[in-house]
Amino acid sequence: MRLKTFVAAGALAAVAAAMPAQGKELKFAFQGSLSSLDPYALNETFTLGFLGNVYEGLVRRGADLAIEPALATKWEVVEPTRWRFHLRKGVKFHNGNAFNADDVVFSANRVRADGSDLKTRIAADVKVEKVDDYTVDFVTTKPNPIIFVEWATWSIMDKEWAEANNAVAPQSVTAGDANFATRNTNGTGPFMVTAHEADVKTTAVVNPNWWDNGAKEHNVSKVTFTPIGSDATRVAALLSGQVDMAYPVPTQDHPRVNDNGGTAMLVGPELRTIFLGMDQHRDELLYSNIKGKNPFKDKRVREAFYRAINVDAIKKVVMRGLSTPSALMVAPAPGINGGDTPSNPAFSRLGYDVNKSKQLLADAGYGDGFEVGMDCPNNRYVNDEAICTAVVSMLAKVGVKVNLNAQPKAKYFAKVLAPKLDTSFYLLGWTPGSFDSWNVLSNLHGCYNKDTGNGKFNLGRYCNPEVDALTDKVLTETDAGKRGGMIKEAWTKTLGDIAYIPLHQQAVAWGVSDKVVVKQRADNQFAWRHVTVK
Amino acid sequence: MQAITRSIDSFYRFLDSDVYYSFRSSKITMVAAAFTVLSFLAAIFSPWIAPQNPFDPAALDLLDAFTPPVWEGGGNAKYLLGTDDQGRDMLSALLYGARISLVVGFGATIFALVLGVGLGLVAGYVGGMIDGFIMRVADIQISFPTILIALLINGIARGILPKEAHDEMALYVLIFAIGISSWVQFARTVRGSTMVEKNKEYVQAARVIGRRRGTIMIKHVLPNVMGPVLVIGTINLAIAILSESALSFLGVGSPPTEPSLGTLINVGFDFLFSGEWWIVIFPGIVLATLVLAVNLLGDWLRDALNPKLR
Numbered sequence: 094m095r096l097k098t099f100v101a102a103g104a105l106a107a108v109a110a111a112m113p114a115q116g117k118e119l120k121f122a123f124q125g126s127l128s129s130l131d132p133y134a135l136n137e138t139f140t141l142g143f144l145g146n147v148y149e150g151l152v153r154r155g156a157d158l159a160i161e162p163a164l165a166t167k168w169e170v171v172e173p174t175r176w177r178f179h180l181r182k183g184v185k186f187h188n189g190n191a192f193n194a195d196d197v198v199f200s201a202n203r204v205r206a207d208g209s210d211l212k213t214r215i216a217a218d219v220k221v222e223k224v225d226d227y228t229v230d231f232v233t234t235k236p237n238p239i240i241f242v243e244w245a246t247w248s249i250m251d252k253e254w255a256e257a258n259n260a261v262a263p264q265s266v267t268a269g270d271a272n273f274a275t276r277n278t279n280g281t282g283p284f285m286v287t288a289h290e291a292d293v294k295t296t297a298v299v300n301p302n303w304w305d306n307g308a309k310e311h312n313v314s315k316v317t318f319t320p321i322g323s324d325a326t327r328v329a330a331l332l333s334g335q336v337d338m339a340y341p342v343p344t345q346d347h348p349r350v351n352d353n354g355g356t357a358m359l360v361g362p363e364l365r366t367i368f369l370g371m372d373q374h375r376d377e378l379l380y381s382n383i384k385g386k387n388p389f390k391d392k393r394v395r396e397a398f399y400r401a402i403n404v405d406a407i408k409k410v411v412m413r414g415l416s417t418p419s420a421l422m423v424a425p426a427p428g429i430n431g432g433d434t435p436s437n438p439a440f441s442r443l444g445y446d447v448n449k450s451k452q453l454l455a456d457a458g459y460g461d462g463f464e465v466g467m468d469c470p471n472n473r474y475v476n477d478e479a480i481c482t483a484v485v486s487m488l489a490k491v492g493v494k495v496n497l498n499a500q501p502k503a504k505y506f507a508k509v510l511a512p513k514l515d516t517s518f519y520l521l522g523w524t525p526g527s528f529d530s531w532n533v534l535s536n537l538h539g540c541y542n543k544d545t546g547n548g549k550f551n552l553g554r555y556c557n558p559e560v561d562a563l564t565d566k567v568l569t570e571t572d573a574g575k576r577g578g579m580i581k582e583a584w585t586k587t588l589g590d591i592a593y594i595p596l597h598q599q600a601v602a603w604g605v606s607d608k609v610v611v612k613q614r615a616d617n618q619f620a621w622r623h624v625t626v627k
Numbered sequence: 628m629q630a631i632t633r634s635i636d637s638f639y640r641f642l643d644s645d646v647y648y649s650f651r652s653s654k655i656t657m658v659a660a661a662f663t664v665l666s667f668l669a670a671i672f673s674p675w676i677a678p679q680n681p682f683d684p685a686a687l688d689l690l691d692a693f694t695p696p697v698w699e700g701g702g703n704a705k706y707l708l709g710t711d712d713q714g715r716d717m718l719s720a721l722l723y724g725a726r727i728s729l730v731v732g733f734g735a736t737i738f739a740l741v742l743g744v745g746l747g748l749v750a751g752y753v754g755g756m757i758d759g760f761i762m763r764v765a766d767i768q769i770s771f772p773t774i775l776i777a778l779l780i781n782g783i784a785r786g787i788l789p790k791e792a793h794d795e796m797a798l799y800v801l802i803f804a805i806g807i808s809s810w811v812q813f814a815r816t817v818r819g820s821t822m823v824e825k826n827k828e829y830v831q832a833a834r835v836i837g838r839r840r841g842t843i844m845i846k847h848v849l850p851n852v853m854g855p856v857l858v859i860g861t862i863n864l865a866i867a868i869l870s871e872s873a874l875s876f877l878g879v880g881s882p883p884t885e886p887s888l889g890t891l892i893n894v895g896f897d898f899l900f901s902g903e904w905w906i907v908i909f910p911g912i913v914l915a916t917l918v919l920a921v922n923l924l925g926d927w928l929r930d931a932l933n934p935k936l937r
Contacts, residue, residue: 486684486687
């Protein structure tokens with residue numbers, strides 16, 4: 094009898110010892126799934142944000158988006174074309190391998206290899222040189238004052254691990270390829286992925302050996318991520334307490350989340366600008382009844398489209414007040430460099446004016462209107478399809494018949510992005526990863542150049558050589574005042590050309606349980622290292 | 628003149644018949660019939676009675692979106708049942724939506740009826756290998772749920788057709804998909820009745836005087852097996868309307884620019900919990916009532932045509 098009691102007590106003690114002290118679990122849900130664990134596989138905010146908890150770059154961004162040292166402790170300009178980065182010592186990858194300069198050189202080559210979706214992180218002509226085990230030089234052909242601003246999402250991978258597991262080449266998600274790195278992770282970050290089932294669940298635990306554990310804010314020991322595609326189901330999961338945090342929350346459900354005891358909305362402006370693009374390079378417009386010419390080549394037609402769209406109505410009805418109509422293609426948020434102050438009255442939207450729009454169409458020779466196809470994602474941005482449907486009805490009022498083709502983002506992006514560019518009129522959103530105008534000018538407004546990657550996301554192939562020349566100067570100018578002036582000049586030109594029709598910046602909408610405290614980043618990345626669980 | 632007299636005659640004969648008597652004596656059936664006829668008329672004349680053309684984007688005003696029904700606070704007399712997320716008048720959308728649902732329902736039922744009755748007649752009358760083949764195909768098909776087959780056919784058709792043709796062809800594809808997934812009931816019933824009828828004296832007599840097989844099937848056997856077909860047809864109409872709504876609800880049916888009742892429910896579903904209940908509730912009520920009414924009619928018809936139940 095006594096022996097039995099003794100054994101039972103011993104077993105209990107053993108179980109208690111095996112349990113981690115005070116397990117704090119964070120459970121969250123997102124609209125889309127995590128398609129790959131390879132940090133170079135997909136240049137998309139959610140994927141980059143998720144893997145940013147597991148991998149780290151040389152620099153990182155704080156909750157206020159300010160750049161902080163991470164795997165590099167400091168950096169300096171040795172000569173105008175040579176940047177020197179001093180690496181943090183004593184950092185270990187999750188598998189125990191030491192982090193050193195070889196890993197940085199390896200990662201710099203891997204991120205620029207074929208199959209990587211993040212090629213623009215480091216220009217192809219930049220030479221990466223190892224000085225010693227903890228010093229790396231980046232040699233550019235021209236001075237580049239903002240070389241590292243997008244490196245918070247350039248994760249450093251372990252060279253030995255990648256080579257041992259045959260994962261040296263990055264695998265493109267769009268091509269549907271996979272290798273060891275798409276299913277496993279080995280970063281230096283605060284969390285380690287323990288299990289990953291695509292479309293079902295991904296779990297991670299805290300990294301006990303993280304270099305920054307001394308200054309850590311969070312108290313999370315385990316993280317469970319569940320993708321929930323249906324808006325109604327995701328909100329229900331939050332309200333019922335199945336998840337502690339869910340995003341995005343559809344605009345019509347904000348009052349419900351706030352009225353429910355124990356959950357609240359966390360809403361802030363997002364840096365993403367939603368805009369409409371027009372095909373300006375084909376000689377004959379696709380999906381149109383106009384044959385032999387392209388109406389969008391005529392600036393009057395682009396202006397007519399711009400003036401036909403009532404962006405305030407979209408804000409009021411479709412976005413339920415949760416958007417900021419924008420004249421610029423970059424967000425007027427603090428920390429964004431838009432040339433002077435972006436809220437500068439020099440930049441304002443063209444007025445909504447149906448009669449002027451009709452007049453412009455008549456002047457351009459389309460007084461009877463015309464037909465055009467429009468491509469639109471239906472699960473990428475906040476109320477994307479509803480915005481497109483609203484645009485269709487607004488353009489119908491000036492006589493333009495728009496045939497809407499709204500489809501899921503996977504199909505949409507495969508259709509409209511290069512190389513196909515199979516679209517004549519489309520809705521897209523853009524967040525400059527560097528929070529700098531140069532990113533937007535180069536990616537969305539640059540004349541397309543296959544070799545340099547200029548204009549890679551310029552789907553309508555807008556091209557103004559003067560803007561291109563300015564963009565090049567913006568990249569290499571180191572004087573902040575002069576640089577701001579150039580940015581402003583470039584924006585004035587592109588807005589004058591009506592290269593795009595900017596609509597608004599949407600709001601970041603997170604539903605959060607009062608069991609957790611999170612910090613919201615304006616780029617909509619969810620960093621677990623700022624989370625505390627009560 | 629003679630034709631008119633004859634039709635008046637047959638009308639009086641109908642008023643005198645058992646079927647009409649059983650109709651008159653069932654109040655529920657009369658209500659159901661009234662509602663069905665009313666929906667048909669509303670659907671047929673919707674372009675003239677609807678306050679707005681909900682399929683014309685130029686007629687919609689985004690600023691009127693989410694207007695509640697007129698009796699709620701904030702309602703607008705212009706929109707009796709409120710508006711949806713695009714400023715579409717719900718009443719007009721319902722009228723036009725019911726029209727699409729009914730067209731697809733009728734189209735699919737007639738398609739299934741012609742196919743099923745034809746195959747059943749041949750299988751039952753000819754027999755042998757042909758009978759075996761048709762009935763095995765029917766067995767295989769009936770082991771899959773109807774909606775699954777409709778989804779499959781719909782998916783294949785969308786894959787084959789060019790993208791530009793999707794919206795124009797959407798209704799025909801729906802009719803085809805739903806029709807082909809529901810011919811089995813017709814075929815089985817007709818085959819059974821045909822096998823009974825073909826051994827009766829009048830068919831033997833027709834064969835003896837040397838009429839051709841096709842003629843016997845169509846002129847002599849067919850009219851005598853049509854009773855049960857009418858019953859199945861009516862019930863099938865209700866099922867077809869439901870199938871169309873289910874497909875549209877799943878987003879593979881009628882396009883959002885030309886919403887049927889299922890599409891409207893799909894759109895309204897997003898707003899159900901956020902207070903804009905009218906976008907989903909009204910199409911839901913119309914759909915449920917319509918299907919119920921047609922089903923009740925079918926039930927009554929089955930009882931009325933069955934001499935054993937009289």
